[in-house]
Amino acid sequence: MVEIITEEYRLSERVVIRKGDKFRAKGGPYWAGPNGEKIKMASKGPFTFHRHVRRGRVERIDCLDRDGQYAALHIAGRRKSLAGLVTRPYVIVGKKRVDRKKRAR
Numbered sequence: 001m002v003e004i005i006t007e008e009y010r011l012s013e014r015v016v017i018r019k020g021d022k023f024r025a026k027g028g029p030y031w032a033g034p035n036g037e038k039i040k041m042a043s044k045g046p047f048t049f050h051r052h053v054r055r056g057r058v059e060r061i062d063c064l065d066r067d068g069q070y071a072a073l074h075i076a077g078r079r080k081s082l083a084g085l086v087t088r089p090y091v092i093v094g095k096k097r098v099d100r101k102k103r104a105r
Contacts, residue, residue: 001055001056002055003053003054003055004053004054004055005051005052005053006051006052006054007019007051007052008052009049009052009061009092011023011092011094011095015094015095017049017092017095018049019049019050019051020048020049021048021049021095021096022046022047022048022049022095022096023045023046023047023049023063023092023093023094023095023096024045024046024047024092024093024094024096025045025047025073025090025091025092025093026090026091026093027042027088027089027090027091028040028041028042028043028073028088028089028090029041029042029074029085029086029087029088030042030085030086030088031084031085031086032084032085032086033084034084041085042090043065043069043071043073044065044066044067045065045066046066046096047061047063047064047065047066047071047073048063048064049061049063050062050063050064056077057076057077057078058074058076058077058078058079059074059075059076059077060072060073060074060075061073061075061090061092073090073092074087074089074090075089075090075091075092076089077089
């Protein structure tokens with residue numbers, strides 16, 4: 001299967017994130033314990049976009065999390081799951097805007 005790698009990802013008709021842009025995401029995987037408890041396994045944002053990768057129906061965004069660590073955010077398609085791990089996809093909430101004062105410099 002062929003991987004298609006792009007340097008940008010379109011969030012909506014008007015909003016596109018490109019390499020270096022900061023964005024927010026929610027959702028992500030969690031661990032379902034035997035007594036019904038949910039333990040979040042998701043990375044923490046805001047994230048810094050690096051690239052978008054599509055392989056068949058599966059899509060992911062390679063980025064850096066708030067601590068500067070690599071994170072692969074699964075955003076579409078089905079993934080294999082382990083016993084107890086719920087592989088819920090991330091939802092990209094929006095792009096973080098740059099302050100007007102910083103843009104003017």
